Amino acid sequence: MPTAHYEVGDSFPLQFAWRLPEGDYIRAVFQAEVLDLVPEADKYVVRLNKLVAGRQENEDGELKPQETFSSEYWAMVESLVGRKITISYEADDSKAIHMRLATLTGEHNFFSRYEDAEVMAQGLMAAARRRAQEEE
Numbered sequence: 001m002p003t004a005h006y007e008v009g010d011s012f013p014l015q016f017a018w019r020l021p022e023g024d025y026i027r028a029v030f031q032a033e034v035l036d037l038v039p040e041a042d043k044y045v046v047r048l049n050k051l052v053a054g055r056q057e058n059e060d061g062e063l064k065p066q067e068t069f070s071s072e073y074w075a076m077v078e079s080l081v082g083r084k085i086t087i088s089y090e091a092d093d094s095k096a097i098h099m100r101l102a103t104l105t106g107e108h109n110f111f112s113r114y115e116d117a118e119v120m121a122q123g124l125m126a127a128a129r130r131r132a133q134e135e136e
Contacts, residue, residue, distance in 0.1 A: 002042040002089040006034045013052065014087065017096040018104050020073060023059035026104075027096055028077045035084065043086045045114065051081055076104050084114045 006012050014032035019025055029052050036045040054077060056069045091097055102108040109116060 004037055004039075004042075004044065004089050005092050006044070008034050008036060010034050011049070012092050013094050014046065014048070014091060015094060015096045017098050018073070018101050019098075020070060020101065024064065024070065025057045025059070025061075026070070026073055026077060027055050027057070028080075029053040030080070032087070038086065041086070042089050044089065044092070045084060045086050047084050048080050048082065051078060073104065076106075080111055083111050084118075085111055086114055 011033045013029050015029045017027045030048040031050040032046040033049050056064045103110040
């Protein structure tokens, strides 16, 4: 059974890796602040507060000079700062989580689905309040 090693208010490094179309890899480490625990799902709710480290490697794992980094993809990485996500307890071991590129480009909603759900919930609650007022 997975165990949470951090509590609400704690922070830990959370590392993601993406393979780019030309074969390079991007590795990014964020400071993740624990906002909530979801014990039933063995998950944290975290906010990616800060990009603390990053590198780009060629397909052989050799570090590339920063001036050759893909500015387009690094802009996407930087745009993840401030996002809220759910992540399994096992992610707190500081090892890289290998992600599909679609999660970085936004084609997959991994980095937005928590916020999307919050917006949907707020809309549903507002609609319920309107209906309750109309019934009064």
